Amino acid sequence: MAATRRPGRNHLFVPGPTNIPDRVLRAMLVQSEDHRSVDFPSLTKPLFEDTKKVFGSTDGTIFLFPASGTGIWESALCNTLARGDKVLSSRFGQFSHLWIDMAQRLGLDVIVQEETWGTGANPQRIEEALRADKNHEIKAVMVVHNETATGVTSDIGAVRKAIDAAGHPALLFVDGVSSIGSLPFKADEWKVDAAIAGSQKGLMLPAGLGVACISPKGLQAAESQAGKNDRLAKVYFDYADQRKANPTGYFPYTPPLPLLYGLREALDCLFEEGLENVYHRHAVLGEATRQAVAAWGLKTCAKDAKWNSDTVTAIVVPEGVDAAKIIKHAYVRYNLALGAGLSEVAGKVFRIGHVGDLNELSLLGAIAGAEMSMLDNGIKVTPGSGVAAASSYLRENPLSKA
Ligand code: PLP
Known part of the structure; x- marks a missing residue:
């Protein structure tokens, strides 16, 4: 509860968490229910399909975890990469910095391209670094689409072109935490292998639901980690467990019901507006x-x-x-x-x-x-x-x- 009562409406203009539409708030006010019931998939199966639309994807697979954006970042990295893998990332603000920091702490070898704060990812430099990587040691390029700290949007289409121009097979990871659901995002067209979002910005929900959209190539990378000695540790975030349960409309663990009902309503709001x-x-x-x-x-x-x-x-x-x-x-x-x-x-x-x-x-x-x-x-x-x-x-x- 706030320390001081402030009359009237609070004007919430931080760039997330954002204002929650009243109908989304109401939709989240639900009694608990059996998440293993025969009825449950009628909520979840359409959710997995419809969530892809805000990512601009039909080919991708959606993963929903009770987590904030940071948690879902971690899920993308630890499912698809192995200890010591090289990744390329540009740093131009606090969130690109934190993502790099996470990758380093997970044991990845991050090649950092420093860019001036107030600018964004530089496709030309990315292309040069990939061209120089003749043995294709770089396994992924990580880009923050919308750097919330500085108010900068990077051109992901241009990054994709740079990767293709270099003829490089690296995965493309994009942080869309403050863009997905608000700015055009084209996961399929840009061939984004791991696109990640949090619930508390464009999706107009409370924080707590992390969403990842993983391409078929990203899933392959995840599968190829199985049995490797140097794979990154994960248990709760293991996509393999979700992939066994999600297609039937269930989760391996207890899902956050109010957030799922909220997501349904929030997606409906977005689709009704268009x-x-x-x-x-x-x-x-x-x-x-x-x-x-x-x-x-x-x-x-x-x-x-x-x-x-x-x-x-x-x-x-x-x-x-x-x-x-x-x-x-x-x-x-x-x-x-x-x-x-x-x-x-x-x-x-x-x-x-x-x-x-x-x-x-x-x-x-x-x-x-x-x-x-x-x-x-x-x-x-x-x-x-x-x-x-x-x-x-x-x-x-x-x-x-x-
Ligand atoms: N990435 C971006 C671009 C963000 O704006 C944020 C949070 O504001 C995050 C990642 C981290 O997300 P969270 O605070 O939900 O863990």
Whole structure:
């Protein structure tokens, strides 16, 4: 329970966990039931099929684990790779950093390509590294699609082209934790072998359900680990156990029922809106946020428009200002939760998450609150300028394509 009662609605604008639609909340309010009953597969079998749609996949296999995004990262690595395997990864923000750290701690040999924070994966450098790997020792390329810490989206289609241009057989792993369900994601077209998502962002659920979509090649890699002495240890996360149970609609362990019912409802919300409309809505809300930032005379952490993320904007505060103060003041005074700067950009940026279940007026509330908090903290933005710029843009650009 919050320490202090804050009247009115809390405006949740961290880039996850995101706002949960009321109907999804209601759908999760279920009595426990027998997850081995004859009825249970009528919930789960369609879920395994329908979840693939948000990954842009028909060929993939969905794995659902009670875990956050970090857990599902681990499942993808420990099922498909062996100790000492070389993997290639770019580091350009806190989440790409943490994924690299995990791979290293699991015993993988990570070749790290450092990129400036505020940029993303560099397909040309990836291609060069793969071309140089004549013996195909690199087993996987790991890319964070949407770097939530800096508000940067990498071009996964271009990474795929780079891998193909190098004629390299490496697996492609993509962290879609803050993109899947909000930004276009094409697991089949981009030949993503392990795409991973968490429930608490575009899927509009509480944290706690990790989702992986594994390609046939990824499954083959998992199968080829069986019996190897140097395979990575896993028990709970072993895809093989899930693969025995899931096709019949069951789980090897007790599944998190409310989250499964919530996922059903959340997918229905996304499909009713239409995935193309969902992506369009995020694009419009992202651009409206950037219009506000420009009107404030501030810059985003993304170094160039091509990196702009449509799910989160990291806003660089003027030199000498502590962004943490703006975030704290927005929360305490205006009941608005903004995202903090993480690691290298701590104190330098605050983030507005525009991901999940939101519309024009909810976003304008966050922009107004951020503006008020900046003014209260001595940042000389023109009062009303961000709201004016964003609202003009939103009036001209409807959220729905239809
Ligand atoms: N990857 C990205 C891009 C994220 O934004 C996050 C969390 O915000 C994670 C991974 C880690 O996910 P979790 O906190 O659900 O473990």
